[in-house]
Amino acid sequence: MADTSNAPLAARFGADMRRGVAQLSDLGYDATYFRRMLGDHGPVEAARRLALDPVPSYGLWRLKELGRLDMSVEMWVLLPWYEPLFPPDVREQAENKLAALGIDVATELAGLVRRQTPP
Template sequence: MNETERRFHRAMVDIYQTAKRDLSYPANRFIQMVSDRGGLAAAKQLLWSDQISDGFEFLRSHGRLDLTVEAHVLKEEFAELFTDEDRERAQGRLDLLR
């Protein structure tokens, strides 16, 4: 795991902690997936799932799209971890559900 991937993993853990602290949302399945697979693999699995996750819906309904995996995929600091297709998928999902 390179430094960027470690930072991304930490960002995925931070999503969980912030949602729990600020929104009282315990995203237990999300943090378990991140713990089991790592932040990058978990993000790609969620990103390419045909189903929108309950967590994404919760964050959207509470005006916190900034805490979504999709928003983190689009951050410049993590660009090397994702393909153009990954970023298009993330942007498309955010645009569709705004």
Template sequence: MPSEAEKRFHGDMRRGAERLKREIGYNPTRFVQMLGELGGVGAAKQLLRGGNASDGFTTLWEACRLELSVEAFVLLPWYRHLFEEHHLDTARYRLSKHEFDVDRFLREAQRNSPVWASHDI
């Protein structure tokens, strides 16, 4: 049975895919397929394998929307515990390499942390 955080992460990934379609006209078809097959956490772990970022990550970078990337969500304090250290390192590395201010993103996110997260961390 998935934890509350796993369910929330999956939902955030689904909603993120919908936002990408609506806000930048990008339809992450393969990612949505991965969500259906592996769930949110499984899809994120798959995308964080190896050193290369996905085409979707590149599309988000080009659109200046890395805050909607799997890499950004993985680093959120209320989801970090769902991933191993190497996943977190990969996510931070990819974002930093693309000049995304990870620390600023996390500070801002912490100010708006979801109520449910205080129970699950």
């Protein structure tokens, strides 16, 4: 039997991911690959796959160019209220990828937390 205890949280994460994709489109980045991943795997699994991939995705590089790494899947995986959705190895890899791009993850994450409303 599937664990549904995190279903409402996963639904919120999915809504946040879809809203983020729409906002990225407004910035001129269509995020086609991520849209396809959302449809194929669902938001939590898509985020897990992106975070665990050791190679930064085109989308992550594009968000860096746009100065919007706060909108990256990797950053959202690190939000404290989404911690129950992602095991420690996923969160650690997401943080490592951001840090490898020269991001002060703690500072960026603190800013994102201040701007967002937890579920």
